[in-house]
Structures are given as structure tokens and as C-alpha cells.
Amino acid sequence: MTTEGQIDFFFKPESIALIGASPNPKKLSFTILENLLKMGFQGKIYPINPGYQEIRGLKCYPAPDEIKDRIDIAIFAVPASTVLEILNGHVENIKGAIIVSSGFRETGPEGKEMEIRLKEILEKKGIRAMGPNCLGIYDTVSKVDTFFISSDKVERPVRDGxxxxxxxxxxxxxxxxxxxxxxxxxSRVVSYGNKVDVDESDCLEFLAGDEATKAVALYIESVGNGRRxxxxxxxxxxxxxxxxxxxxKREPGAKAASSHTGAISGRYEAYEAAFRKAGVIEVESYEELKDACKVLNRYPLVRGNRILIITDGGGIGISIADACEEAGLKVPDLSKxxxxxxxxxxxxxxxxxxxVDLTGNVKDEHYIDALQExxxxxxxxxxxxxxxxxxxLSKEVAEKIKAFAIHCEKPVLICSPGGRFSREVASAFTAIGMPVFFTPDSAVRAALVLCGGKK
Amino acid sequence: MTTEGQIDFFFKPESIALIGASPNPKKLSFTILENLLKMGFQGKIYPINPGYQEIRGLKCYPAPDEIKDRIDIAIFAVPASTVLEILNGHVENIKGAIIVSSGFRETGPEGKEMEIRLKEILEKKGIRAMGPNCLGIYDTVSKVDTFFISSDKVERPVRDGxxxxxxxxxxxxxxxxxxxxxxxxxSRVVSYGNKVDVDESDCLEFLAGDEATKAVALYIESVGNGRRxxxxxxxxxxxxxxxxxxxxKREPGAKAASSHTGAISGRYEAYEAAFRKAGVIEVESYEELKDACKVLNRYPLVRGNRILIITDGGGIGISIADACEEAGLKVPDLSKxxxxxxxxxxxxxxxxxxxVDLTGNVKDEHYIDALQExxxxxxxxxxxxxxxxxxxLSKEVAEKIKAFAIHCEKPVLICSPGGRFSREVASAFTAIGMPVFFTPDSAVRAALVLCGGKK
Structure with a gap:
């Protein structure tokens, strides 16, 4: 059995138990159950709480071992000490745990002690675990959502790659x-917090073979096992x-990272070298990572770095060209x-x-003419x-550009700068699966990623 | 009379003529008149078009000299050749012109020839002019809006600094x-296009003494008279x-800029040196300029560059700290x-x-506690x-933070990352005059500007 086999049940669970389930809307577990139900998870859901017979129409169990079924994912939404208590009890039927609770390593020496004990118990019982101090999984493929934040506050993206x-x-x-x-x-989001067990390498192994995943975006504070x-x-x-x-990357961000998930960030240069060696494209900022996600949903990487820019606003065209050059991309002129x-x-x-500046006299078809020629x-x-x-210029230009882009082997990135109206009409593109970038800078960040990132 | 005196009437006009006015919604001039009326300009508006007696309830004149009044701003929304024709005629009562028409230097040798003639006529007649190939003025102080783009498509900001x-x-x-x-x-926006006459230096002179203007943001493709x-x-x-x-800045952005407004960009290094010498804060991108505008509406520059970060999300805090360090700002630790x-x-x-990470257990007052201490x-x-x-955490935190910020001599920048909900609640800040930045990167760009920009 490969290591991959060890955690894939997190991404295709048939049964989920929610330890600490509650009908009280002020509890995190209330929101988790609501999100699971809203997401449309098709497997079995077992609320666990000795204080209730039933929660939201689901039979409620007093303890995990009262469930006569294998539990693929047990979500722990109880205080840190209760997590240990329960895991020390009868939990022979739990394969995987998502421990959202905080109060472990990130809080100081006492919490660290508890996390060490947690790790020992998990290993002894052969339970794989994500967390503690995490949100867990949001998965548009398996329809799992263990986040304890309501979708009114944090919108959930639809399925993509x-x-x-x-x-x-x-x-x-x-x-x-x-x-x-x-x-x-x-596609899938995993927030693994303190990484008492499952870490980025476990997940990367699974995602490498995952057909639903077209590309992977990593947010890293620290990596425990660099070699792996x-x-x-x-x-x-x-x-x-x-x-x-x-x-x-540096003090004091490094110090904050250590306190945040209790990890040691290590020297940035080592990470830089590892990324380069592995062929991982390093991005510089949150915004660049977001732009990378948007563009990699639709397009594969390209080999070169020569960018064609077509616009109907001269100033925007120049801003894009400048940003390209700044990022090390080429903007070669048209042939005679x-x-x-x-x-x-x-x-x-x-x-x-x-x-190419089509100017304010542009008609829809000019964009296609420019692309074709x-x-x-x-x-x-x-x-x-x-x-x-x-x-x-009309909204219909979106369908026309898409018709071109579909038959084109190379990426066509859409930049639609501005506010309310611009975002409204840009939805004509997103509705047909083309990502839209709302500033010149953002479009260039996406292009840079497709070209393999900063050299 | 100082040079400043020469163009200030553009920013406090008592009368505006619209040459080429039309009741046809497909004409640019239709939109200009609509915007002028919508903006609530309090002076006189004179539509000019020999084909009409009246447009939108306003008496329409066949030619400028039929108006027995001084015209502070004559907006030319007619073809390039007609601009010359009209200016060659009786236009003794025009002080300033805004020539939105394209078809001049930006289009090649013929257009360049026309622009040279335009310049000669303007000088001969003593008419100051903005444009050609421009949008003109959007002014929240004088209530002037000469933009030929409808506010349905491009929203108009409210008054600020x-x-x-x-x-x-x-x-x-x-x-x-x-x-x-x-x-x-x-406050005021001037788009001067090809700069046949009025340029950035004329405008800077006026804005320097303008009480309504707290700060100035410049988008520069090229400067004609570097010394001035x-x-x-x-x-x-x-x-x-x-x-x-x-x-x-470089080829080919430089080439595009030249074709765009017919200007030659010149060597970037010369601009860099001039900015430094003049004490102008140079920004690197469109996004940074926008963030600068937002933050300078409210806050003056600061002397140092030591940033305190307060957050309720560890990852965001680290991202902000990293971006600060990357930009050359300091994030010193708290004292014991x-x-x-x-x-x-x-x-x-x-x-x-x-x-400071207040975590998911944060209450409104913790933000104030952290700021105060x-x-x-x-x-x-x-x-x-x-x-x-x-x-x-509730929306009411906005009022509490504002109460602190008002009595604080130093800037408090708000970062509220995320989507729909986050932007909704963030409006609690913008409603009370505090700018909100929607990504960690954006907040740091604004902070960098207040600290005097990249060193």
C-alpha cells in the first residue's frame, strides 16, 4: 500500500461523524453540520453528543463507538482536552480525524505537551488526522465541507480544477x-493547521494522482520533512x-508563523531552493496565488514568455506592457x-x-480580427x-472571444478593469468558464504564472 | 499674473459651451451633456449646434460667437477638422477649450500636422486648451463632468481629497x-490627452494652491518640459x-505610449531621478496608485516606517508582515x-x-484594547x-475603531479581505470616511506610500 492510499478516504468518505454536534447556533459544530448538509454530502452523517437524541433530523449518538459503522472522517469540534479524552476511549471504528479545535501547540508549552500526547494516541490507534487548529476540508468533488464558518460570511466557490x-x-x-x-x-481545499499528522506532502501525494485536480496551490508557513x-x-x-x-520568509513574519501554527519556518533560502529543484512555481504574494488559482483552473503552463496584448484603452495597454516587462515577460512587436x-x-x-489598441471606436469583431491575425x-x-x-462594444464579445479561445491552443487571458458595470459584464466570461482579471497587474500576474513564474 | 491664474478658470467655470451638442444618444456629446446635467453644474450651459433650436430644454446656439457671454470652457465634441474650422472662425469669447476629439497626433503624420496647426491657432487666439484626444475634467468641487462615458458604465466617485x-x-x-x-x-480628475497646451505642470501649479486638493496622483506617459x-x-x-x-518605462511599453498620445516617453531613468529630486513618491503599478489615492484621501505621510499589525487571522497577519518586510517596512516586535x-x-x-493575532475568539473591544496598548x-x-x-465580531467594531483613529495622530489602515460579505461589512468603515483595503498586499501598498514609497 502506498502512502497515498493512507489518506485518500479523506477525499472520498462514505461516513462522517461530528463529535460535539449541537443544535445551538452559537457553537462551531452547529455551523459545520449546516455546511455539510448544505453542501449535499451523499454519505452518512453521524452527530455525536451524549446530550441529544437527535439533531436536525439526524439520530445523535452518545459516543463514536456506539455507531455500528466505520467512520471515515470524525470531525472533532470539542475543547482540546476533550479531544484527548475521547481518543483515549473506544474509537476503534475511526479511520480519519479532522481536529478543528485550537488550544494545542499554537498556545504555548502546555498546549505543546497536549499535542505531543495527541500524536502518540493517534499513532497508537492508527488514526490519521488533520489539524488540530484547522478548518479541515472544503471539497467540491466529494461534497464535504467541514469549515466552521457560515457560507453567509465566506462564500463557497463552485467546482473547478x-x-x-x-x-x-x-x-x-x-x-x-x-x-x-x-x-x-x-476543486478541493485542505486546511491542516498544526499538522500533528497529515501534512502538505501527504496531500500532495494524493493530489498528484487525483483526476479532479488540475493544479495545486500551496500556502506554506513551514515544512516539517523537507526531503519528503x-x-x-x-x-x-x-x-x-x-x-x-x-x-x-523573514523575521518577524517568521516569528508570527511560529506562534500561529506552532511551527518553525526555517530559512527562506532553503525553501526557495527546494521549490526550484522540484519545479514548483513560487509566487510572491497572496494576490499572485489567487491569480494563479484562477488561471490554472482553465489553462496549462506555456513554454515561452512572449505576450500579445490587445486592448481598447491605450493607457491600459501600456500599463499591461510595462507590468509584463517588469516581470520579465516579453512583449515583442507585430511583424510587418x-x-x-x-x-x-x-x-x-x-x-x-x-x-494593439483598438481605441474607443472598437466593435466586437475587431477583437476577433486582432486575435486571428x-x-x-x-x-x-x-x-x-x-x-x-x-x-x-457589446457583451456578446464574450461568446465570440470564447469561440476563438476554444480552438486556440494557447491561453487567452481576459482583463476587464473597473468597478460595478465592468464586473457585471465580465460575468459573461466567467459564466462560460473564462477567468477574468480585474486590473492590468492581476492579468500580468496570471500570465507570469503560466509562463513558469519569475526567473 | 502667475501661470496658475491662467488655467484656474477650468476648475471654477461659470459658463460651459458644448460644441457639437446633440439629442442623439449615439453621439459622445449626448453623454457629455447628460453627465454635466447629472453632476449638477450650477453655471450656464450653452449647447452649440446649428441644426437645433433647443436640446434637453436648453437653448441651442448655432456658433460660439452667438453666445453673448464669456465662455470659460468650450468642450469640442466634433471631428478633428471641424475643431480647426471653428477655432479659425469667431471665437473671441472662449477662454478655455477641452478638445475631446481624437484624430490628431496619435494617428500619424497627417494628424500631427493638424495638431501643429491647432497649437498655432490656440496661441494666436489666446485660448488655453486641454486635449485633444482626452476625456477632460471630472471635478467634484466645481461639479463639472466632461467625460463622454456614461455613469452607468463608469461610476463617479464622491467628493474627497x-x-x-x-x-x-x-x-x-x-x-x-x-x-x-x-x-x-x-477631488478633481484631469485627462489631458495629447497635451497640445495644458499639461501636468500647469495642473500641478494650480493643484499646489488648491485648497480642495489634499494630495495629487499622476499617471505619466511622458513629460514635455522636464525642467518645468x-x-x-x-x-x-x-x-x-x-x-x-x-x-x-521600457520598450515596448515606451513605443506604445508614443503611439497612444503621440508623445515620446524618454528614458525612464531620467524620470526616476526627477521624481526623487522633486520629492515625488513613485509607485510601481496601477494598483499601487489606486491604493495611494485611497489612503491619501484620509491620511498625511508619516515620518518613520514601523508598522503595527493587528489581526484576527494568523495567516493574514503573517502575509501582511511578509509583504511589509518585502517592501522595506519594519515590523518591530512589541515591548515586554x-x-x-x-x-x-x-x-x-x-x-x-x-x-497581534486576536484569533477567532475575538470580540470588538479586543481590537480597541490592542490599539490602545x-x-x-x-x-x-x-x-x-x-x-x-x-x-x-460585529459591524459595530467600525465605529469603535473610528473613535480610536480620530483621536490618534497616526494612520490606522483597515484591511478587510474576502468577497461579498466582507465588502458589505467593510462599508461600515467607508461610510465613516475610513478607506478599506481588500487584500493584505493592497493594505501594505497603501502603508508604503504613507511611509514615502520604496527607498
Whole structure:
């Protein structure tokens, strides 16, 4: 049996027990049960709490071993000391645990002691565990949602291809919420907190072979076993792109990371080297990781780094070109042949260069003309930026660009800067599965990731 | 008479003529008149078009000289050749022109020829002019809006303190739209396009003495008269902060800038040196300029660069700390004394360091406790980051933080990451005049600007 086999039940559970289940809306466990039900999990759900006979129409059990069934995931939503107590009891039927409770290593010496005991018990009983001090799993494939935050507060993204691994629960919530807000989806999210057992390497091993996952995004404060991480990350990169954000790079971020999930961040340079060796694309910021997730949902990496820019706003085109050059991407000019062809097709005042500026006289079809004539062998990726001011530009341009993009082997990234109206019309793109970037900078961050990241 | 006196009528006009006015909604001039009326301009508005007696209830004149009044601003919304024709005629009563028409230098040799003639005529007649190939003025002080883009498509920000100067009209539209969308306001926006006459230096001179303008943000493709720019920018910096984004830094952005407004960008290094000499804070990207505008609406620059971070999400705190360090800002730890005080006041598992992590057990008052105890002499600026998941955190925290911020001499920046819900509750801050930043990166970009930009 491979290690992968050891944790895959977390991602295709048939039964979930919720230890500490409660009908009290002020309890975290209340929200967890609500989210599980809302998500439409198709397996069995067992609330566990000796104080209740039934919660939300589900039979409630006094203890795990009263359930005459194997429990794939037991969510522990009880105080730290109670976690230990229960695990010390009869729990022979639990395969995996998600311990959302805090009060362990992240709180100081006493908590650290408890976490050491937790680890011993888990090993003795052969229970695999995520957490403690985590949110657990949000999974659009298996329909599992163990997050103790209501979907009113943190929106849940729809299903798509990128899976996210993170030590930080707040990071998971932030990126999910913002991606949902921007019309982007996700595959699986794992927040594993203090990593008493399951860590990024375990998850990477599973995700490498996971057909539902097209790419992996990592938020890393620290890695415990560097050698294993290097091996599993390298193997995963063979199959799909892996991007990583390392935080706690220097003092004092490093110090904060240590207190946050009780880990030691280690020297940043070691991480940098490991990423490079494994072929992991390192991103520099939260925003870049989010942009990476959005773009990797739809597009694979490209080989070169030559960017074609098409816009209807001169200033935006220049800003994109500048940001590309700044990031080390190339913005080669059009060939003479292409220029001549375009001059015949585009509006009178159009600028037939790279960036191609279709100006305020643009019509929908000019975007397609420009893509068809200019997006040839000389370019690896196109950024198409649309300002919606021009009177003859319509929402229908989305379908037209999609029709082109579908038959194009190379990525076409959409940039639609601005506010309310711009986001509304941009939904014409997200509705048909094309990610939209709302600033020039954001589109370039996404392009950079597809080109393999900063060199 | 100073040069300043020469263009101030653009910012306090008593009469505006719209040349090319039309009741046809497909014409740009239709939208301009609509926007002027919507904005509530209190002076006289004279539509000019020989084909109409009246437009939207306003008497329509066949030509400028039929108006027996001085025209402070004549907006030209007619083809390039017609602009020249009209200016060659009887226009003795026009003080200033805003020529929104394109078809001049940006289109090639013929257009360039026309622009040279335009310049000659303007000088001969003593008419000051903005444009051509521009959007003109959006002014929340004088209630002027000459933009030919409907407010349905590009939202208009409310009144606030930052004025924006830009060659690019699309840039003006983008930043206005997004700022309005994020609840941020603006003072005056000038899009001067090809700069046949009025340029950044003229505007800087006016804005330096303008009481309604607290700070100036510049989008620069090129500067014609470097010496004058250096002088006017230096003088303006003595009175209020000036931030600048230079685009077209390198080939090919530089080439695109040249075609866009017909200007030559010049070597970037010269701009860099001029900014430094004048004390202009240079920003690196569109996003940074937008963040600068938001933060300068409310806060003056600070002297140091020591940042206090308070958060309820560990991962966010670390991301902010990392981004600070990356940008060259300092995140010094709390003093022992402060730590001890905070330990007594904050939730049990709180991390009493910098970043202060109040955790998911946070209550509203903990933010105030942390600010009161920790935001002492050791720090120049605080970033307060709120995740809205914690059950005991309420919207009322906004009023409480504001009450603290008002009596605090140093800036308190709010970071509220996430999507729909987060933006909704964040409006509690924007409603009381505190800018909100929606990602860790964005909050740090704003902090960097207040600390004087990248060193």
C-alpha cells in the first residue's frame, strides 16, 4: 500500500461523524453540520453528543463507538482536552480525524505537551488526522465541507480544477471567499493547521494522482520533512502544475508563523531552493496565488514568455506592457506582415503594434480580427483587455472571444478593469468558464504564472 | 499674473459651451451633456449646434460667437477638422477649450500636422486648451463632468481629497470606476490627452494652491518640459504629497505610449531621478496608485516606517508582515511591557506579538484594547485586518475603531479581505470616511506610500 492510499478516504468518505454536534447556533459544530448538509454530502452523517437524541433530523449518538459503522472522517469540534479524552476511549471504528479545535501547540508549552500526547494516541490507534487548529476540508468533488464558518460570511466557490493546501485556515477562507466573489471555482481545499499528522506532502501525494485536480496551490508557513516534501512535490509537478506561496520568509513574519501554527519556518533560502529543484512555481504574494488559482483552473503552463496584448484603452495597454516587462515577460512587436493585414481590418485610429489598441471606436469583431491575425507563432499567450466605455462594444464579445479561445491552443487571458458595470459584464466570461482579471497587474500576474513564474 | 491664474478658470467655470451638442444618444456629446446635467453644474450651459433650436430644454446656439457671454470652457465634441474650422472662425469669447476629439497626433503624420496647426491657432487666439484626444475634467468641487462615458458604465466617485492627473483617458475611467466601487472618493480628475497646451505642470501649479486638493496622483506617459515639471512638482510637494506612476518605462511599453498620445516617453531613468529630486513618491503599478489615492484621501505621510499589525487571522497577519518586510517596512516586535498588558486583556489563545493575532475568539473591544496598548511611540502606522468569520465580531467594531483613529495622530489602515460579505461589512468603515483595503498586499501598498514609497 502506498502512502497515498493512507489518506485518500479523506477525499472520498462514505461516513462522517461530528463529535460535539449541537443544535445551538452559537457553537462551531452547529455551523459545520449546516455546511455539510448544505453542501449535499451523499454519505452518512453521524452527530455525536451524549446530550441529544437527535439533531436536525439526524439520530445523535452518545459516543463514536456506539455507531455500528466505520467512520471515515470524525470531525472533532470539542475543547482540546476533550479531544484527548475521547481518543483515549473506544474509537476503534475511526479511520480519519479532522481536529478543528485550537488550544494545542499554537498556545504555548502546555498546549505543546497536549499535542505531543495527541500524536502518540493517534499513532497508537492508527488514526490519521488533520489539524488540530484547522478548518479541515472544503471539497467540491466529494461534497464535504467541514469549515466552521457560515457560507453567509465566506462564500463557497463552485467546482473547478485547482486544489489548495494551506496551514492557515484564515488564508483558506480568504481565498475561497474572494475567488467565489470573482466567479472562479476550486476543486478541493485542505486546511491542516498544526499538522500533528497529515501534512502538505501527504496531500500532495494524493493530489498528484487525483483526476479532479488540475493544479495545486500551496500556502506554506513551514515544512516539517523537507526531503519528503521535495520528493512528493517533484512527483506532483510531473503530472500537474504546483504553485506555492511561502510566508514567514523573514523575521518577524517568521516569528508570527511560529506562534500561529506552532511551527518553525526555517530559512527562506532553503525553501526557495527546494521549490526550484522540484519545479514548483513560487509566487510572491497572496494576490499572485489567487491569480494563479484562477488561471490554472482553465489553462496549462506555456513554454515561452512572449505576450500579445490587445486592448481598447491605450493607457491600459501600456500599463499591461510595462507590468509584463517588469516581470520579465516579453512583449515583442507585430511583424510587418501582420501590421499590414491589421491596418485593413481595424478602426481608423487603431494602433497596430503590440499592444494593439483598438481605441474607443472598437466593435466586437475587431477583437476577433486582432486575435486571428496577430496571435500567431510569435506569441505564447494573449492578454485581451476590455474597457466597456466604447459605445459599439457589446457583451456578446464574450461568446465570440470564447469561440476563438476554444480552438486556440494557447491561453487567452481576459482583463476587464473597473468597478460595478465592468464586473457585471465580465460575468459573461466567467459564466462560460473564462477567468477574468480585474486590473492590468492581476492579468500580468496570471500570465507570469503560466509562463513558469519569475526567473 | 502667475501661470496658475491662467488655467484656474477650468476648475471654477461659470459658463460651459458644448460644441457639437446633440439629442442623439449615439453621439459622445449626448453623454457629455447628460453627465454635466447629472453632476449638477450650477453655471450656464450653452449647447452649440446649428441644426437645433433647443436640446434637453436648453437653448441651442448655432456658433460660439452667438453666445453673448464669456465662455470659460468650450468642450469640442466634433471631428478633428471641424475643431480647426471653428477655432479659425469667431471665437473671441472662449477662454478655455477641452478638445475631446481624437484624430490628431496619435494617428500619424497627417494628424500631427493638424495638431501643429491647432497649437498655432490656440496661441494666436489666446485660448488655453486641454486635449485633444482626452476625456477632460471630472471635478467634484466645481461639479463639472466632461467625460463622454456614461455613469452607468463608469461610476463617479464622491467628493474627497485626492486629485488625479493623467494623459490616458482610459486610465482615468478605470481608476474612477474602481475607486467608486470601493467606496473611495476623489477631488478633481484631469485627462489631458495629447497635451497640445495644458499639461501636468500647469495642473500641478494650480493643484499646489488648491485648497480642495489634499494630495495629487499622476499617471505619466511622458513629460514635455522636464525642467518645468521638476520645478512645479517640487513646489507642489512642499504643500501636499504627490505620487506618480510612470508607464512606458521600457520598450515596448515606451513605443506604445508614443503611439497612444503621440508623445515620446524618454528614458525612464531620467524620470526616476526627477521624481526623487522633486520629492515625488513613485509607485510601481496601477494598483499601487489606486491604493495611494485611497489612503491619501484620509491620511498625511508619516515620518518613520514601523508598522503595527493587528489581526484576527494568523495567516493574514503573517502575509501582511511578509509583504511589509518585502517592501522595506519594519515590523518591530512589541515591548515586554506591552506584551504583559495585552496578555491580561486579550482572548486566551491570542498571540501577543507583532502581528497581534486576536484569533477567532475575538470580540470588538479586543481590537480597541490592542490599539490602545500597542500603538505607542514604537510604531508609525497600524494595519488593522479583520476577517469576519469570528462569531463575536460585529459591524459595530467600525465605529469603535473610528473613535480610536480620530483621536490618534497616526494612520490606522483597515484591511478587510474576502468577497461579498466582507465588502458589505467593510462599508461600515467607508461610510465613516475610513478607506478599506481588500487584500493584505493592497493594505501594505497603501502603508508604503504613507511611509514615502520604496527607498
Amino acid at each position: 485547482v486544489s489548495v493546501l494551506t496551514q492557515s485556515g484564515s488564508f483558506a477562507a480568504m481565498i475561497m471567499d474572494e475567488m467565489a466573489n470573482e466567479g472562479a471555482g476550486i 516534501f521535495l520528493a512528493t512535490a517533484s512527483e506532483c509537478v510531473q503530472k500537474k502544475p504546483v504553485v506555492a506561496l511561502k510566508v514567514g 506582415e501582420v501590421m499590414e493585414k491589421l491596418e485593413k481590418k481595424l478602426p481608423a485610429f487603431a494602433s497596430v503594434r503590440n499592444p 496577430a496571435f500567431g507563432e510569435e506569441y505564447d499567450l494573449a492578454i485581451v483587455s476590455l474597457l466597456w466605455g466604447p459605445p459599439l | 485626492v486629485s488625479v492627473l493623467t494623459q490616458s483617458g482610459s486610465f482615468a475611467a478605470m481608476i474612477m470606476d474602481e475607486m467608486a466601487n470601493e467606496g473611495a472618493g476623489i 515639471f521638476l520645478a512645479t512638482a517640487s513646489e507642489c510637494v512642499q504643500k501636499k504629497p504627490v505620487v506618480a506612476l510612470k508607464v512606458g 511591557e506591552v506584551m504583559e498588558k495585552l496578555e491580561k486583556k486579550l482572548p486566551a489563545f491570542a498571540s501577543v506579538r507583532n502581528p 500597542a500603538f505607542g511611540e514604537e510604531y508609525d502606522l497600524a494595519i488593522v485586518s479583520l476577517l469576519w468569520g469570528p462569531p463575536l
